[in-house]
Amino acid sequence: MGVQSPNLARNKKTCRALGVPTIDLSMDRSVVSEQIIRACEEYGVFMITNHGVSNEIISRIEEETFDFFAKPAVEKHYSGPPNPFGYGCKTIGFHGDMGELEYLLLEANPSSVSQRSMALSNNPTRFSCVVNDYVQAVRGLTCDILDLVAEGLCLGDKSVLSRLINDVESDAVFRVNHYPPFDQSPKVLNPTADFQMRDDKFANNGDSSRVGFGEHSDPQILTILRSNDVGGLQICSHDGLWVPVPPNPTEFCVLVGDTFQALTNDRFKSVRHRVMANSNNKPRLSMMYFGTPSLDAMISPLPRMVSSHNAPLYKPFTWCEFKKAAYSLRLANRRLDLFRHNYNENSEKITQC
Structure with missing residues (x-):
């Protein structure tokens, strides 16, 4: 059931928003393509089954990352703080955002993972191999999805999107978030060892649910x-409702990002989401592969998305410029607005990489 945002009345469209579509990638390609396009337009998020990533690859990465987070806090902190890569605990970014989690943030390329593994594992060779196998598998999945989108949008070049991810200079990132459980009893905090909770000022809108x-x-x-299999992920529907995404370890969740919104000239909308603090009796572990172009890749609405009746909404920008904007703002800020044609030119200027 969705949680309603303040001052938002329910309407008929709300019923459509209470749930995230699931797409079976083993179905007919044209059907899958059509379903992905519809999900990107209406939700900005969808689940996928029969994704082709083997259970062995998934179980190995889960085991390695759980082993890392089970280490004593002092050992984990040797791998941080993230600047921007490495181990982090509670602090998200550089502008005061906090969360009830710890995490690993890695560049998604073999040489960087290999180097970082020296400080992350007692068996760095095994750790780097496991991470790189997983990253390679989900990168391939990302490219397959983008090719299906290109077909569904009738783009002349079917690899115009996936080529951005396949670039050897891709700035892709791999992140693992670990949410230890805690006791939600009033005034009683019982976090797992070496994980101290923040005080109530980080509660969600003043209620008993922590973000x-x-x-x-x-x-x-x-x-x-x-x-x-531990829940917590919620997406914000177009109607302003927070919709829980039930956990399913056999599926992947695919989320539209800001850069995809710009490429499609707002035909797709990036989905706003959050994760509630873990009140389960076991840790929540989530792994994210962020499909990203190279730093110098130029981002602008695809020609197919622009017409005499549908002018480009965004100024061209490089991924480097957009990444700078993302790091310069708070977590909840709408960074894409900085690059809209009607954005106030006197606003803060983004420095170059």
């Missing part, structure tokens, strides 16, 4: 998210 990772949209093109 584990605050409201935001992802700046990249697509996010491929996989979690274990």
